Amino acid sequence: MPSRRDAIADDLRDRIATGRIKPGDRLPSEAHLAAQYMVSTPTLRNALAVLQAEGLVEKVHGKGNFVRRPFRKxxxxxxxxxxxxxxxxxxxxxxxxxxxxxxxxxxxxxxxxxxxxxxxxxxxxxxxxxxxxxxxxxxxxxxxxxxxxxxxxxxxxxxxxxxxxxxxxxxxxxxxxxxxxxxxxxxxxxxxxxxxxxxxxxxxxxxxxxxxxxxxxxxxxxxxxxxxxxxxxxxxxxxxxxx
Missing domain, CATH: 3.40.1410.10 (Chorismate lyase-like)
Structure with a gap:
């Protein structure tokens, strides 16, 4: 059974892949997402860290977390x-x-x-x-x-x-x-x-x-x-x- 961190990362990853959250979109605040998934803020941040490591999400200081636009290879x-x-x-x-x-x-x-x-x-x-x-x-x-x-x-x-x-x-x-x-x-x-x-x-x-x-x-x-x-x-x- 996946951990709460992995389950949140899987859900957000699916929402990005299916276009429900589009490249360039700002994700809801960490506090809002933590409340939505009913987890602590550290657990939510760990889930976001998984997506950041995969290159799907980037954190912009002072602005929040955004879905990254794909880079040209x-x-x-x-x-x-x-x-x-x-x-x-x-x-x-x-x-x-x-x-x-x-x-x-x-x-x-x-x-x-x-x-x-x-x-x-x-x-x-x-x-x-x-x-x-x-x-x-x-x-x-x-x-x-x-x-x-x-x-x-x-x-x-x-x-x-x-x-x-x-x-x-x-x-x-x-x-x-x-x-x-x-x-x-x-x-x-x-x-x-x-x-x-x-x-x-x-x-x-x-x-x-x-x-x-x-x-x-x-x-x-x-x-x-x-x-x-x-x-x-x-x-x-x-x-x-x-x-």
Whole structure:
């Protein structure tokens, strides 16, 4: 038998799915819903937290709980086939770009295989759908390859990608690490998502023909608005085929 929390979440989920409560609608106040379902306010909030974690409901501070409008999904194309294109299908989004100079520290020293304090160019890309944050990418490049001054903040995302492709040496390998996890407090705040909503986190290292890591990208894609596609080409051994 489902708990009261799950029963309330199921009922509200059904009302959303059948259109009785529409995207953008504000839910009744928590006090009103608690009285309607004859439960305590903490139990009602736990039920709402289930729907928030599923991405169906969002709580706007000072305004209440709203049924979320569905986000347009984008696709991360993996497998190293997209040299320089980190997220495909960006056409529906506007992307703001901020470029700054930083120093390698912590996990960046491991990703880029360089000493602590080495100068880097950080390219922060925040995707928006309308006024709503959609996706987050941090790209790091050694300053001797791409000085921060080369990538002016006024450049659009597509121009930044093209500039990176022009300046860096020929690539030999792309390594991607994919994980599903909860967002950090900073990521949840930047993307305006629930701390209970899982994200697709992609760590991408790009190396040149000499084996040097020339770029590292940290991508954060909320799970309710992203897909990932990987294609692995097979190389046929001609000698085995002839045999």
């Amino acid at each position: 984008i696709t991360y194309v993996g497998g190293g086939r997209t040299s320089g294109t980190y997220i495909a299908d960006l056409a529906p989004l506007s992307v703001t770009v901020r470029t700054t100079g930083v120093r390698a520290h912590g996990h960046l020293t491991t990703l880029l295989k360089m000493p602590t304090g080495s100068p880097l160019t950080e390219i922060l890309c925040l995707g928006h759908e309308g006024e709503r944050p959609h996706s987050l990418a941090r790209i790091y490049v050694p300053c001797d390859l791409v000085p921060a001054a080369v990538l002016r903040e006024s450049l659009p995302y597509e121009a930044v990608v093209m500039r990176l492709m022009e300046l860096r040496p020929p690539l030999a390998e792309v390594r991607e690490e994919i994980s599903v996890r909860l967002p950090t407090p900073e990521e949840a705040s930047t993307l305006r998502i629930s701390s209970a909503l899982t994200i697709l986190a992609v760590t991408r290292q790009t190396a040149d023909t000499a084996g040097r890591v020339v770029e590292a990208a940290l991508l954060v894609l909320p799970g309710d608005r992203a897909d990932a596609v990987f294609t692995t080409p097979y190389v046929i051994d001609e000698r085995a085929a002839e045999g």
